[in-house]
Amino acid sequence: MIKKIYNQIRSSLPQKYQIELSKFVFRITDKPFFVNDENYDLKKGIVVVSADFELAWAWRYSKKKINISEIAERERNNFHIIINRLNELDIPITWATVGHLFLDSCKRENGKAHWDMYRPNYFENEYWKYKYGDWFDIDPCGNYKSDPGFYAPDLIEIILNSKTNHEIACHSFSHCDFSERNSYSKLIDAELSECRKSMDKFGIRPVSFVFPGNLYGSFDHLKKAGFKIIRYKANDSKELGYPEILKNGLMAIHDSIALDVYEDGWDNNYLLWKYKKYIDKAIDKKAICHFWFHPSLQYKQLEEYFLPILNYIHSQRENGKLEVLTMEQLITL
Numbered sequence: 001m002i003k004k005i006y007n008q009i010r011s012s013l014p015q016k017y018q019i020e021l022s023k024f025v026f027r028i029t030d031k032p033f034f035v036n037d038e039n040y041d042l043k044k045g046i047v048v049v050s051a052d053f054e055l056a057w058a059w060r061y062s063k064k065k066i067n068i069s070e071i072a073e074r075e076r077n078n079f080h081i082i083i084n085r086l087n088e089l090d091i092p093i094t095w096a097t098v099g100h101l102f103l104d105s106c107k108r109e110n111g112k113a114h115w116d117m118y119r120p121n122y123f124e125n126e127y128w129k130y131k132y133g134d135w136f137d138i139d140p141c142g143n144y145k146s147d148p149g150f151y152a153p154d155l156i157e158i159i160l161n162s163k164t165n166h167e168i169a170c171h172s173f174s175h176c177d178f179s180e181r182n183s184y185s186k187l188i189d190a191e192l193s194e195c196r197k198s199m200d201k202f203g204i205r206p207v208s209f210v211f212p213g214n215l216y217g218s219f220d221h222l223k224k225a226g227f228k229i230i231r232y233k234a235n236d237s238k239e240l241g242y243p244e245i246l247k248n249g250l251m252a253i254h255d256s257i258a259l260d261v262y263e264d265g266w267d268n269n270y271l272l273w274k275y276k277k278y279i280d281k282a283i284d285k286k287a288i289c290h291f292w293f294h295p296s297l298q299y300k301q302l303e304e305y306f307l308p309i310l311n312y313i314h315s316q317r318e319n320g321k322l323e324v325l326t327m328e329q330l331i332t333l
Protein backbone atom coordinates (compact mmCIF):
# COMPACT_ATOMS: atom_id res chain seq x y z
CA MET A 1 0.00 0.00 0.00
CA ILE A 2 2.74 2.46 1.01
CA LYS A 3 4.72 1.35 -2.03
CA LYS A 4 1.72 2.04 -4.27
CA ILE A 5 1.25 5.56 -2.89
CA TYR A 6 4.98 6.19 -3.15
CA ASN A 7 5.01 5.04 -6.79
CA GLN A 8 2.06 7.32 -7.56
CA ILE A 9 3.79 10.32 -6.02
CA ARG A 10 7.04 9.45 -7.72
CA SER A 11 5.55 9.06 -11.18
CA SER A 12 3.81 12.44 -10.93
CA LEU A 13 7.18 14.20 -10.61
CA PRO A 14 9.46 15.32 -13.45
CA GLN A 15 12.17 12.70 -14.07
CA LYS A 16 14.97 14.67 -12.47
CA TYR A 17 13.04 14.84 -9.19
CA GLN A 18 12.00 11.19 -9.46
CA ILE A 19 15.67 10.24 -9.37
CA GLU A 20 16.39 12.54 -6.43
CA LEU A 21 13.42 11.11 -4.54
CA SER A 22 14.57 7.54 -5.25
CA LYS A 23 18.07 8.35 -4.04
CA PHE A 24 16.68 9.98 -0.90
CA VAL A 25 14.45 7.00 -0.07
CA PHE A 26 17.32 4.58 -0.79
CA ARG A 27 19.51 6.46 1.69
CA ILE A 28 17.01 6.89 4.52
CA THR A 29 15.96 3.23 4.39
CA ASP A 30 19.61 2.20 4.82
CA LYS A 31 19.61 0.15 1.64
CA PRO A 32 21.12 -2.17 0.57
CA PHE A 33 20.25 -4.29 3.61
CA PHE A 34 23.19 -5.98 5.26
CA VAL A 35 22.87 -9.05 7.49
CA ASN A 36 25.92 -9.78 9.57
CA ASP A 37 27.28 -13.21 10.46
CA GLU A 38 30.01 -13.28 13.06
CA ASN A 39 31.39 -16.54 11.70
CA TYR A 40 32.75 -14.60 8.76
CA ASP A 41 35.69 -12.26 9.02
CA LEU A 42 36.58 -11.24 5.47
CA LYS A 43 39.52 -9.04 4.63
CA LYS A 44 37.71 -7.24 1.84
CA GLY A 45 34.33 -6.86 0.24
CA ILE A 46 33.49 -9.45 -2.41
CA VAL A 47 31.51 -9.19 -5.62
CA VAL A 48 30.03 -12.28 -7.26
CA VAL A 49 28.27 -12.03 -10.62
CA SER A 50 26.08 -14.80 -11.98
CA ALA A 51 24.51 -14.92 -15.42
CA ASP A 52 21.38 -16.91 -16.24
CA PHE A 53 22.55 -18.16 -19.61
CA GLU A 54 19.64 -19.69 -21.45
CA LEU A 55 18.97 -18.16 -24.91
CA ALA A 56 15.46 -19.21 -26.00
CA TRP A 57 14.79 -21.71 -23.21
CA ALA A 58 13.78 -19.38 -20.41
CA TRP A 59 11.05 -17.55 -22.25
CA ARG A 60 8.69 -20.20 -23.58
CA TYR A 61 5.32 -20.37 -21.83
CA SER A 62 5.98 -16.85 -20.58
CA LYS A 63 2.87 -15.03 -19.42
CA LYS A 64 4.25 -11.86 -20.95
CA LYS A 65 4.00 -11.21 -24.66
CA ILE A 66 7.55 -11.61 -25.82
CA ASN A 67 9.43 -12.43 -28.96
CA ILE A 68 11.57 -15.44 -28.05
CA SER A 69 13.76 -15.47 -31.13
CA GLU A 70 14.49 -11.76 -30.75
CA ILE A 71 15.61 -12.32 -27.13
CA ALA A 72 17.78 -15.31 -28.08
CA GLU A 73 19.40 -13.37 -30.88
CA ARG A 74 20.07 -10.39 -28.63
CA GLU A 75 21.56 -12.68 -25.99
CA ARG A 76 23.93 -14.18 -28.55
CA ASN A 77 25.02 -10.71 -29.70
CA ASN A 78 25.42 -9.42 -26.15
CA PHE A 79 27.30 -12.53 -25.13
CA HIS A 80 30.34 -11.49 -27.16
CA ILE A 81 30.31 -7.92 -25.85
CA ILE A 82 29.97 -9.11 -22.26
CA ILE A 83 32.57 -11.86 -22.31
CA ASN A 84 35.08 -9.67 -24.14
CA ARG A 85 34.77 -6.98 -21.51
CA LEU A 86 34.92 -9.53 -18.65
CA ASN A 87 38.07 -11.01 -20.12
CA GLU A 88 39.67 -7.61 -20.73
CA LEU A 89 39.07 -6.69 -17.11
CA ASP A 90 39.76 -10.22 -15.85
CA ILE A 91 36.44 -10.45 -14.03
CA PRO A 92 35.42 -14.11 -13.64
CA ILE A 93 31.69 -14.78 -13.40
CA THR A 94 29.41 -17.79 -12.93
CA TRP A 95 27.58 -18.75 -16.11
CA ALA A 96 24.51 -20.67 -14.95
CA THR A 97 23.83 -22.46 -18.20
CA VAL A 98 20.78 -24.37 -19.44
CA GLY A 99 21.83 -27.98 -20.17
CA HIS A 100 20.33 -28.08 -23.66
CA LEU A 101 22.79 -25.37 -24.78
CA PHE A 102 25.68 -27.85 -24.44
CA LEU A 103 24.24 -29.95 -27.27
CA ASP A 104 25.44 -29.56 -30.87
CA SER A 105 22.13 -30.85 -32.15
CA CYS A 106 19.23 -33.13 -31.23
CA LYS A 107 16.73 -35.29 -33.07
CA ARG A 108 13.05 -36.06 -32.90
CA GLU A 109 12.56 -39.71 -31.98
CA ASN A 110 9.30 -41.58 -31.62
CA GLY A 111 7.67 -38.32 -32.73
CA LYS A 112 9.04 -36.38 -29.80
CA ALA A 113 12.01 -34.25 -28.84
CA HIS A 114 13.89 -35.87 -25.94
CA TRP A 115 11.28 -38.60 -25.87
CA ASP A 116 13.03 -40.38 -22.99
CA MET A 117 12.98 -37.33 -20.70
CA TYR A 118 10.32 -36.81 -18.04
CA ARG A 119 8.05 -33.82 -18.62
CA PRO A 120 6.51 -31.48 -16.07
CA ASN A 121 2.78 -31.86 -15.52
CA TYR A 122 0.77 -28.90 -16.72
CA PHE A 123 1.24 -26.00 -14.30
CA GLU A 124 1.11 -22.27 -13.88
CA ASN A 125 3.42 -20.14 -11.77
CA GLU A 126 4.25 -16.46 -11.42
CA TYR A 127 5.99 -16.32 -14.81
CA TRP A 128 4.95 -19.28 -16.95
CA LYS A 129 1.75 -20.99 -17.97
CA TYR A 130 2.17 -24.48 -19.41
CA LYS A 131 -1.30 -25.81 -20.11
CA TYR A 132 -1.18 -27.53 -23.49
CA GLY A 133 1.06 -29.47 -25.89
CA ASP A 134 4.36 -31.08 -25.05
CA TRP A 135 7.02 -29.45 -22.86
CA PHE A 136 9.59 -29.76 -25.65
CA ASP A 137 7.31 -28.54 -28.47
CA ILE A 138 9.49 -25.51 -29.06
CA ASP A 139 12.64 -27.64 -29.54
CA PRO A 140 13.55 -27.30 -33.24
CA CYS A 141 15.47 -30.62 -33.19
CA GLY A 142 18.09 -29.02 -35.43
CA ASN A 143 21.62 -27.93 -34.67
CA TYR A 144 23.52 -24.91 -33.40
CA LYS A 145 23.95 -23.49 -36.89
CA SER A 146 20.35 -23.88 -38.05
CA ASP A 147 18.86 -22.92 -34.66
CA PRO A 148 21.38 -20.89 -32.67
CA GLY A 149 18.81 -19.93 -30.06
CA PHE A 150 18.59 -23.48 -28.75
CA TYR A 151 22.16 -24.80 -28.80
CA ALA A 152 25.37 -22.99 -27.91
CA PRO A 153 28.43 -25.28 -27.85
CA ASP A 154 30.27 -22.52 -29.75
CA LEU A 155 29.64 -20.00 -26.96
CA ILE A 156 30.48 -22.51 -24.25
CA GLU A 157 33.84 -23.09 -25.94
CA ILE A 158 34.45 -19.34 -25.78
CA ILE A 159 33.80 -19.37 -22.03
CA LEU A 160 36.07 -22.37 -21.54
CA ASN A 161 38.86 -20.91 -23.68
CA SER A 162 38.82 -17.54 -21.92
CA LYS A 163 41.98 -16.48 -20.14
CA THR A 164 39.78 -15.44 -17.25
CA ASN A 165 38.72 -18.39 -15.15
CA HIS A 166 34.94 -18.31 -15.45
CA GLU A 167 32.74 -20.88 -13.78
CA ILE A 168 30.08 -22.86 -15.63
CA ALA A 169 27.18 -23.73 -13.36
CA CYS A 170 23.96 -25.63 -13.90
CA HIS A 171 20.59 -23.99 -14.63
CA SER A 172 18.58 -27.24 -15.27
CA PHE A 173 18.33 -29.01 -18.62
CA SER A 174 15.13 -27.54 -20.02
CA HIS A 175 14.53 -24.57 -17.71
CA CYS A 176 11.73 -26.18 -15.75
CA ASP A 177 10.24 -25.13 -12.43
CA PHE A 178 12.12 -26.88 -9.58
CA SER A 179 9.58 -26.03 -6.88
CA GLU A 180 7.95 -29.05 -5.24
CA ARG A 181 4.57 -27.68 -6.29
CA ASN A 182 5.33 -27.87 -10.01
CA SER A 183 7.78 -30.75 -10.28
CA TYR A 184 8.30 -34.30 -9.06
CA SER A 185 11.28 -36.45 -8.10
CA LYS A 186 11.82 -38.31 -11.36
CA LEU A 187 11.61 -35.11 -13.39
CA ILE A 188 14.21 -33.33 -11.27
CA ASP A 189 16.57 -36.31 -11.25
CA ALA A 190 16.24 -36.62 -15.05
CA GLU A 191 16.86 -32.90 -15.57
CA LEU A 192 20.02 -33.07 -13.47
CA SER A 193 21.39 -36.25 -14.98
CA GLU A 194 20.76 -34.97 -18.52
CA CYS A 195 22.73 -31.84 -17.64
CA ARG A 196 25.54 -33.96 -16.32
CA LYS A 197 25.62 -35.99 -19.55
CA SER A 198 25.68 -32.93 -21.78
CA MET A 199 28.31 -31.15 -19.66
CA ASP A 200 30.53 -34.25 -19.36
CA LYS A 201 31.48 -33.86 -23.01
CA PHE A 202 33.10 -30.54 -22.13
CA GLY A 203 34.77 -31.97 -19.04
CA ILE A 204 32.58 -29.85 -16.78
CA ARG A 205 31.38 -31.09 -13.38
CA PRO A 206 29.21 -28.29 -12.06
CA VAL A 207 29.08 -27.66 -8.31
CA SER A 208 26.87 -24.55 -8.40
CA PHE A 209 23.19 -24.44 -9.25
CA VAL A 210 20.88 -21.57 -10.10
CA PHE A 211 17.11 -22.19 -10.02
CA PRO A 212 15.23 -21.45 -13.25
CA GLY A 213 12.98 -18.46 -12.58
CA ASN A 214 14.48 -18.32 -9.05
CA LEU A 215 11.76 -20.85 -8.18
CA TYR A 216 13.21 -22.72 -5.26
CA GLY A 217 12.79 -26.38 -4.31
CA SER A 218 14.14 -29.93 -4.68
CA PHE A 219 17.09 -29.08 -2.40
CA ASP A 220 17.75 -32.71 -1.46
CA HIS A 221 17.92 -33.73 -5.13
CA LEU A 222 20.55 -31.09 -5.73
CA LYS A 223 22.55 -32.27 -2.76
CA LYS A 224 22.28 -35.90 -3.89
CA ALA A 225 23.39 -34.93 -7.41
CA GLY A 226 26.61 -33.49 -5.98
CA PHE A 227 25.92 -29.75 -6.01
CA LYS A 228 27.63 -27.78 -3.29
CA ILE A 229 26.27 -24.23 -3.60
CA ILE A 230 23.01 -22.73 -4.81
CA ARG A 231 21.76 -19.22 -5.43
CA TYR A 232 18.97 -18.96 -2.89
CA LYS A 233 17.51 -16.21 -0.80
CA ALA A 234 16.33 -17.60 2.53
CA ASN A 235 15.89 -14.14 3.99
CA ASP A 236 14.19 -11.57 1.78
CA SER A 237 15.61 -8.60 3.59
CA LYS A 238 19.18 -9.77 3.09
CA GLU A 239 20.95 -8.04 0.23
CA LEU A 240 24.54 -8.06 1.43
CA GLY A 241 25.93 -10.72 3.74
CA TYR A 242 27.53 -14.13 3.71
CA PRO A 243 26.73 -17.69 2.60
CA GLU A 244 24.54 -19.89 4.78
CA ILE A 245 24.60 -23.62 5.24
CA LEU A 246 21.15 -25.17 4.80
CA LYS A 247 19.87 -28.10 6.88
CA ASN A 248 20.87 -30.65 4.25
CA GLY A 249 24.40 -29.28 4.05
CA LEU A 250 24.09 -27.29 0.81
CA MET A 251 25.63 -23.85 0.88
CA ALA A 252 23.31 -21.03 -0.17
CA ILE A 253 24.38 -17.65 -1.41
CA HIS A 254 21.63 -15.02 -1.63
CA ASP A 255 21.45 -12.71 -4.60
CA SER A 256 21.69 -9.01 -3.85
CA ILE A 257 19.96 -7.48 -6.85
CA ALA A 258 19.33 -8.12 -10.55
CA LEU A 259 21.42 -6.06 -12.95
CA ASP A 260 18.70 -6.01 -15.55
CA VAL A 261 15.70 -4.59 -13.77
CA TYR A 262 13.56 -2.91 -16.29
CA GLU A 263 10.73 -0.77 -15.08
CA ASP A 264 9.24 2.21 -16.78
CA GLY A 265 10.50 5.43 -15.40
CA TRP A 266 13.79 4.03 -14.15
CA ASP A 267 16.67 6.06 -15.27
CA ASN A 268 19.85 4.17 -16.14
CA ASN A 269 21.98 6.82 -14.43
CA TYR A 270 20.03 6.20 -11.26
CA LEU A 271 20.56 2.45 -11.61
CA LEU A 272 24.28 2.95 -12.10
CA TRP A 273 24.35 5.10 -8.95
CA LYS A 274 22.38 2.45 -7.07
CA TYR A 275 24.49 -0.53 -8.12
CA LYS A 276 27.63 1.34 -7.11
CA LYS A 277 26.09 1.80 -3.66
CA TYR A 278 25.82 -1.99 -3.36
CA ILE A 279 29.50 -2.36 -4.14
CA ASP A 280 30.48 0.49 -1.81
CA LYS A 281 28.56 -1.00 1.08
CA ALA A 282 29.99 -4.49 0.43
CA ILE A 283 33.44 -2.88 0.67
CA ASP A 284 32.48 -0.98 3.79
CA LYS A 285 30.99 -4.03 5.58
CA LYS A 286 33.48 -6.54 4.12
CA ALA A 287 30.50 -8.50 2.88
CA ILE A 288 29.37 -10.21 -0.33
CA CYS A 289 27.42 -8.44 -3.04
CA HIS A 290 25.97 -10.89 -5.56
CA PHE A 291 24.69 -9.40 -8.79
CA TRP A 292 22.79 -11.57 -11.25
CA PHE A 293 21.56 -10.82 -14.75
CA HIS A 294 20.21 -12.12 -18.03
CA PRO A 295 22.72 -11.65 -20.86
CA SER A 296 19.72 -10.80 -23.05
CA LEU A 297 19.40 -7.39 -21.41
CA GLN A 298 18.67 -4.42 -23.66
CA TYR A 299 21.61 -2.85 -25.46
CA LYS A 300 20.91 0.48 -23.75
CA GLN A 301 21.16 -1.18 -20.33
CA LEU A 302 24.38 -2.86 -21.36
CA GLU A 303 25.94 0.40 -22.47
CA GLU A 304 24.59 2.75 -19.86
CA TYR A 305 25.16 0.83 -16.67
CA PHE A 306 26.12 -2.84 -17.09
CA LEU A 307 29.54 -2.27 -18.68
CA PRO A 308 30.22 0.78 -16.45
CA ILE A 309 29.51 -1.39 -13.38
CA LEU A 310 32.09 -3.91 -14.58
CA ASN A 311 34.57 -1.04 -14.92
CA TYR A 312 33.72 0.08 -11.39
CA ILE A 313 34.25 -3.44 -10.00
CA HIS A 314 37.58 -3.55 -11.79
CA SER A 315 38.72 -0.17 -10.46
CA GLN A 316 37.74 -0.97 -6.87
CA ARG A 317 39.62 -4.24 -7.09
CA GLU A 318 42.64 -2.38 -8.51
CA ASN A 319 42.39 -0.05 -5.51
CA GLY A 320 42.77 -3.13 -3.29
CA LYS A 321 39.31 -2.77 -1.78
CA LEU A 322 37.43 -5.58 -3.44
CA GLU A 323 37.73 -9.18 -4.52
CA VAL A 324 35.80 -10.83 -7.33
CA LEU A 325 34.88 -14.49 -6.85
CA THR A 326 32.66 -17.03 -8.57
CA MET A 327 29.95 -18.93 -6.69
CA GLU A 328 32.19 -21.99 -6.59
CA GLN A 329 34.99 -20.03 -4.93
CA LEU A 330 32.68 -19.09 -2.06
CA ILE A 331 32.64 -22.71 -0.92
CA THR A 332 36.13 -22.45 0.51
CA LEU A 333 35.83 -18.92 1.85
Ligand SMILES: [Zn+2]
Binds near residue numbers: 100106107113114139
Ligand atom coordinates in the same frame (compact mmCIF):
# COMPACT_ATOMS: atom_id res chain seq x y z
ZN1 LIG B 1 16.62 -30.80 -28.05
Ligand SMILES: [Zn+2]
Binds near residue numbers: 052053175212
Ligand atom coordinates in the same frame (compact mmCIF):
# COMPACT_ATOMS: atom_id res chain seq x y z
ZN1 LIG C 1 16.67 -18.81 -16.15
